[in-house]
Amino acid sequence: xxxxxxxxxxxxxxxxxxxxxxxxxxxxxxxxxxxxxxxxxxxxxxxxxxxxxxxxxxxxxxxxxxxxxxxxxxxxxxxxxxxxxxxxxxxxxxxxxxxxxxxxxxxxxxxxxxxxxxxxxxxxxxxxxxxxxxxxxxxxxxxxxxxxxxxxxxxxxxxxxxxxxxxxxxxxxxxxxxxxxxxxxxxxxxxxxxxxx
Amino acid sequence: xxxxxxxxxxxxxxxxxxxxxxxxxxxxxxxxxxxxxxxxxxxxxxxxxxxxxxxxxxxxxxxxxxxxxxxxxxxxxxxxxxxxxxxxxxxxxxxxxxxxxxxxxxxxxxxxxxxxxxxxxxxxxxxxxxxxxxxxxxxxxxxxxxxxxxxxxxxxxxxxxxxxxxxxxxxxxxxxxxxxxxxxxxxxxxxxxxxxx
Numbered sequence: 001x002x003x004x005x006x007x008x009x010x011x012x013x014x015x016x017x018x019x020x021x022x023x024x025x026x027x028x029x030x031x032x033x034x035x036x037x038x039x040x041x042x043x044x045x046x047x048x049x050x051x052x053x054x055x056x057x058x059x060x061x062x063x064x065x066x067x068x069x070x071x072x073x074x075x076x077x078x079x080x081x082x083x084x085x086x087x088x089x090x091x092x093x094x095x096x097x098x099x100x101x102x103x104x105x106x107x108x109x110x111x112x113x114x115x116x117x118x119x120x121x122x123x124x125x126x127x128x129x130x131x132x133x134x135x136x137x138x139x140x141x142x143x144x145x146x147x148x149x150x151x152x153x154x155x156x157x158x159x160x161x162x163x164x165x166x167x168x169x170x171x172x173x174x175x176x177x178x179x180x181x182x183x184x185x186x187x188x189x190x191x192x193x194x195x196x197x
Numbered sequence: 198x199x200x201x202x203x204x205x206x207x208x209x210x211x212x213x214x215x216x217x218x219x220x221x222x223x224x225x226x227x228x229x230x231x232x233x234x235x236x237x238x239x240x241x242x243x244x245x246x247x248x249x250x251x252x253x254x255x256x257x258x259x260x261x262x263x264x265x266x267x268x269x270x271x272x273x274x275x276x277x278x279x280x281x282x283x284x285x286x287x288x289x290x291x292x293x294x295x296x297x298x299x300x301x302x303x304x305x306x307x308x309x310x311x312x313x314x315x316x317x318x319x320x321x322x323x324x325x326x327x328x329x330x331x332x333x334x335x336x337x338x339x340x341x342x343x344x345x346x347x348x349x350x351x352x353x354x355x356x357x358x359x360x361x362x363x364x365x366x367x368x369x370x371x372x373x374x375x376x377x378x379x380x381x382x383x384x385x386x387x388x389x390x391x392x393x394x
Contacts, residue, residue, distance in 0.1 A: 080382055120317040142354055142375070146382045149350040156346070157339055178339070185277055185343045187384025 009047045009057045011037040016054040017104055025051075025112040052118045055105055058094070059122045063129055065090050070133045079139050083130055083151035084179055091171040099171075103163040127152050150186075154178040206244045206254045208234040213251040214301055222248075222309040249315045252302055255291070256319045260326055262287050267330045276336050280327055280348035281376055288368040296368075300360040324349050347383075351375040 015036035019028040030051055034044045048054050069086035077085070095102060109115040127148045134144035158174035161167055167174075212233035216225040227248055231241045245251050266283035274282070292299055306312040324345045331341035355371035358364055364371075 078382075116321075117314055117318050120321055121314050124313075124317055142358070142378060143382060145354055145357075146350065146375070146379050149353070150347070150379065150383050153343065153346040153350060157342055160342075161339070178343070181339060182343045182347065183384050185275075185340060186347050187380050 008039055008043055012054050013057050017108055020108045052115055056122060062090055063126050067129055067133050079134050079143055079147035080150055083147055087155050088172045088175055095171055106163045154182045205236055205240055209251050210254050214305055217305045249312055259287055260323050264326050264330050276331050276340060276344035277347055280344055284352050285369045285372055292368055303360045351379050
């Protein structure tokens with residue numbers, strides 16, 4: 001059963017998840033992670049620059065795929081839809097089959113301030129990469145920033161629901177729903193009008 | 198000319214901004230910051246837990262004021278408008294009169310990865326505080342999260358424009374415009390329909 005990127009990095013992540021769960025992020029050493037994975041510290045450092053990075057094995061590849069999806073999208077598609085379709089494609093081809101480990105990873109990251117801070121950085125970098133790609137495709141800078149940020153906001157809401165115990169709908173489905181909810185929250189014309197001063 | 202919170206903390210921030218500008222964040226010590234401000238290291242640590250915090254003197258107070266504005270807002274106001282009004286109130290009463298120092302601070306924070314990471318954390322904490330207050334006021338959890346996130350996204354876009362050299366419009370004005378742009382980006386019904394699969 002070949003999975004996406006089934007290598008030492010995944011074994012190290014699985015070991016790190018176990019150890020962070022058992023004894024916390026702070027108290028776990030890189031030596032312990034390598035040992036639990038049946039690998040050497042040297043192998044660890046061949047893959048990761050520090051202890052936090054071991055839980056971000058998909059970040060670079062996800063970002064690359066998302067930007068690539070956007071780059072190949074039909075030019076006439078509005079910017080938010082372009083990003084949402086790219087996120088849906090990646091949800092379907094990469095994340096859905098990794099639901100259990102992704103949910104577990106998410107719980108560990110959320111529980112550890114240092115890991116959470118790294119996650120915020122990665123998300124900000126991804127948002128910037130998406131906005132840059134939209135801008136390259138001709139959208140004004142602010143539109144690109146708002147479309148990227150809005151799509152990532154819906155993605156976060158969907159991801160939170162997707163990793164909730166008992167939830168069975170797919171991430172892609174939940175993302176479509178979250179975009180609709182965001183649309184409702186942001187775009188009541190009566191609201192917008194009454195707000196103008 | 199009494200300003201808001203005109204104390205040792207502001208002097209330390211001004212000294213830190215000068216030094217980070219002159220020699221970079223990494224190469225500046227807390228001792229140097231205290232000396233430049235004409236204060237002791239002990240005073241520094243009375244105000245801040247680490248070197249990064251010296252550029253976040255307004256964060257706690259801003260968060261408190263924003264949440265308070267939301268708490269006292271009319272119950273019938275839709276959630277996004279509730280948050281936008283709170284952000285506008287704080288922009289007018291706190292930030293507008295501090296435009297020069299805020300723009301300078303923003304440039305330094307953006308240029309230093311460690312400071313930028315701290316900024317992302319503070320923004321995430323503020324978003325959570327806003328969402329929690331909206332949820333307390335009876336909005337469903339996802340609506341609260343999306344309204345808080347959307348308002349913060351518009352605020353970021355407005356803030357970026359407000360700190361651009363040559364820009365003279367107020368932050369409050371730019372925020373209103375950014376909310377309109379976000380509304381346009383997110384809420385094209387034709388777009389949303391064609392997107393459904």
